[in-house]
Amino acid sequence: MNYYLITSQSYSENQSGIISFWDNDESNLMISASSDYSYPYSQSFDTYDEMQSWIWNYDTNEWKNWDEDTEEDDPYGIDGPFPEEMDETII
């Protein structure tokens, strides 16, 4: 099974393939389909891992389009040091 990055419009017009998931604003989605998928697509992937690797590429930050929990990228980075004022009260 191959994976294809297609637009929401393309999916609504063709209704082909099995939906894997949508991007954050639901303008694009990943579908799985056979290798002879004949409708327009932006990108194709031979395997699930290849598709996920494209999303979770930390050089391109593509993943920020695909997971709504993206505002978690705090300015102190992965190793800090973390200041006390990271603790905040939300009014």
Added chain:
Amino acid sequence: MAIKSSGSLRLRYDIAVEVNGASSNISLRALSAAAGFSKQDAMSEFYGYSSAPPNTFGWLGRNTYFRNALQQPQSTFSAGITLMAWVKPNYPTKKNQRLFAAGGSNRTARNEIRVHYISSLNRISVEVYDNVGVRRIRRQYPLHNAPNVAITGVSNSSTGWCRAQPGNVDPTTGLAHITATWEGASFGGSYTGLKLFWRGVELTYSVNNNTSSTIATAYGNYIAVRNNAGSGASSATFDGYTDNFGVLLRALTPAEVTTVFSKGNINVENAVQSSGIDIAELAYYQGFEQNLTNEEGGATGYTLVLNGSNGAYFAYA
């Protein structure tokens, strides 16, 4: 805990404790019948006996998660909540991973408590959202910073939590027990009402802690494992192994979490009951024993359904 496999056995203090907890009118025949043994009765039949249901299978999948389709009462977790499961990531490199959640909607973060792994920061985040889906309370636990790293074993933040670095796991089943607790709205909006445990030990170091003056409540309409309660499938849907998921109607104490963990990767109902916790406080448990009905139960009546098809029950070696 299973009955010892050799030496002398006592009807009441060794066998009855494991079989049915009876403390009076104890007979070998009654205990044998309760354990499913046919006549002729013999004490030796109980060597190694365990009343715990078997834990032979779990779920291994990607882009698949479990959530109830029918709403349950929103007040379910008014007294707090405990969420727990045995998990191990299976994606070859690090990526965001959603673990489990409970909330008021299957479409938004309204009144939700969610627990998820943030790969770019190598943290597990525990968050509570208010009644319009705004995050109010949060703790983020770096897995690779001291003192957490000694507990998690996820020491390399570049590698992250993934197949290559699953961290400290159960030596028998290869999965890690992760538990999140929240004291609930009555505790107030302090982040200290949230706690996270890895294999029964509390992670004490957290960053990006949010306290709120707005009191948030985790509704019980929906519970989910391997995903948020209020989200559909995404690239962050859990990719890996999941087993023995449980949800309780209050925040267990750290000592209780440790005790439940010490029972091992077994049916959660059995683990809770044998830990001396009132079984009525167990809202839901799921054993993933070849289907969703063999070991599903709990006080609230949740019935989880599979979303997605990219996964299967796996058998432990």
